[in-house]
Amino acid sequence: MARHRTPLQHACRAVIPLAIVAAGACGRTDLGPWELAELEPSADAGTLGEDAAADATLPVADATPDAPADAPSPEGGAGGSSGCTPAPEECNGLDDDCNGVVDDGLPAEPCPGGGARYCVAGRLSECPKRCEVCIPGSERVCQVAYCLYWGVQTCSADGRSFGVCREQSPPAQCKQAAKTHERSAELEQCCIDAGYCCRDEYDLDRDGDKSEHLGACEAVTCE
Amino acid sequence: MTPAPRSPRAAPLRALAPLAAAAALCAFGPSARADECGRPDLLETMPPDGATDVPTDARLQARYAATAEYLGEEVVLEHVGVDERAVDPIFDVNEGLLVVSPPEALVPGDEYVIRWPRLRGLGTATLGRSADVRFVAGALADATAPEFAGLSSVEWDLDRSRDECTDSLQARYVFDLGLSPASDDGGRGSLTLVVFQTRGPGITAPEPFAVRRFPAPGKPLRVERTERDAIGEVCFAAVARDLVGRTSASGSVERCTRTVRPPFFEGCSAAPRGPRPGALVSLVLAGVAALSVGRRRSRAAR
Known part of the structure; x- marks a missing residue:
């Protein structure tokens, strides 16, 4: 795993203020801006050389902004740990009923289509989705910048992303649009009119999202 | 058969032909997709096969791949030695769960077999896998919520592997989530784990992204996120x-880590562990030099 380092690696990171020297000693002289940014200590990174920035495994209490002094505490419910006044438990990250457990005993809220919303991290979760981006193995039409201007993207096996856009010959009804307009909004419109699921590269629905798809996408979208 | 004579210009063209053919195949040929891509397989069941002490009021569940569609396939529940009947399941599309509530409470100590069907998939003609699951009912109904203190740790790595659907490399951030001990009066083996990402790019509310049967004791749960979801501080x-x-009341326990974009600074780990080739060469040269000096001295002594 990326977070396990040898003592030698720890030593190297400890001399990071001398980044260039350290990089040279470690066999690297080509540190880019992103690397230097990573090496700089952050507010929550703790002691330099402790790998804190990369290894910050924190319980929520460590990472939550300070609460107002008179607000209910996670441990003690309303009024703080010294004077907990029991109240009905709510999904708020607090021990409202003063039983020592935060957000316990709250029923899940059923979701349309199945699954439920749960109280998690003091908030009600979203409903589960069948997949995150697309149905595994489904395909949508995309546009490429050369030759045929038409391509197909396949959804990955885990439904989390589309693969690369592979060039293909456009269907007969869109050949002319591809030839005349090349990569264009006109070609995207032709794709939709021809009954395909098409990547909305030209934001034809004007919602600001160019990564979504439009058209006949029932077998592609996760909802 | 004598080959026809070719002009000098034909030779380089002929040499380029296989390359051109390969390029054309890459550009226009059908994408190579494995048969497994998008198969609507049954992935796991709760209770698992061989479970004992299943609560008498248990809802029996089977989790299918995201492509699976339930089109009224028959689910059969056999009360071993008593009867066998078709039962009406409910398909939870969001979690891919086919859920059966037995028409009557399970009989304590009796053995059952539930036959989960093969389902069809969206966009694929292939049927998925099915399973026959055998289990024994426990003595009591499930009375209490699971005991689980939540996640105990999180570690991350980046994985690039070939995707069976896209036939190309897909990068994923891999998180190993440590789990606190868990128990339930219906048996630990029948628990389901629902995992949420609570912080990260674009997270406005806790997002459930993995529903799995509870891993074996001591084993972490491995989950994956895309770069889009996993750069910076991420919490689960x-x-x-x-x-x-x-x-369980464990939703309030978050575990966080901070990820970075690749490529990672691994200068020190890039150094070979053994003696470097340069050092070895230096040692050999020093040895040769010592030998030659020794010989000169011995000659001089003579």
Whole structure:
């Protein structure tokens, strides 16, 4: 795993203020801006050389902004740990009923289509989705910048992303649009009119999202 | 057969032909997709095969791949030695769960077999896998929520592997989530783990992204996120769910880590562990030099 380092690696990171020297000693002289940014200590990174920035495994209490002094505490419910006044438990990250457990005993809220919303991290979760981006193995039409201007993207096996856009010959009804307009909004419109699921590269629905798809996408979208 | 004579210009063209053919195949040929891509397989069941002490009021569940569609396939519940009947399941599309509530409470100590069907998939003609699951009912109904203190740790790595659907490399951030001990009166083996990402790019509310049977004791749960979801500070939480739908009060326990974009600075680890080739060469040269000096001295002594 990326977070396990040898003592030698720890030593190297400890001399990071001398980044260039350290990089040279470690066999690297080509540190880019992103690397230097990573090496700089952050507010929550703790002691330099402790790998804190990369290894910050924190319980929520460590990472939550300070609460107002008179607000209910996670441990003690309303009024703080010294004077907990029991109240009905709510999904708020607090021990409202003063039983020592935060957000316990709250029923899940059923979701349309199945699954439920749960109280998690003091908030009600979203409903589960069948997949995150697309149905595994489904395909949508995309546009490429050369030759045929038409391509197909396949959804990955885990439904989390589309693969690369592979060039293909456009269907007969869109050949002319591809030839005349090349990569264009006109070609995207032709794709939709021809009954395909098409990547909305030209934001034809004007919602600001160019990564979504439009058209006949029932077998592609996760909802 | 004598080959026809070719002009000098034909030779280089002929040499380029295989390359051109390969390029054309890459550009226009059908994408190579494995048969497994998008198969609507049954992935796991709760209770698992061979489970004992299944609560008498358990809802029996089978989790299918995201491509699976339930089109009224028959689910059969056999009360071993008593009867066998078709039961009406409910398909939870969001979690890919086919859920059966037995028409009557399970008989304590009796053996059952549930036959989960093969389902069809969206966009694929292939049927998925099915399973026959054998289990024994326990003495009591499920009375209490699971005991689970939530996630105990999180570690991350980046994985690039060939995707069976896209036939190309897909990068994923891999998180190993450590799990606190868990128990339930319906048996630990029948618990489901629901994992949420609570912080990260674009997270506005805790997002459930993995529903799995609870891993074996001591084993972490490995989950994956895309770069879009996983750069910077990312936090996770999890709840355990039993066979009647009760959940642990562990959703408030978050575990966080901070990821960075690749490529990673691994200068020191890039150094070879053994002696470097340069050092070895230096040692050999020093040895040769010492030998030659020794010989000169011995000659001089003569």
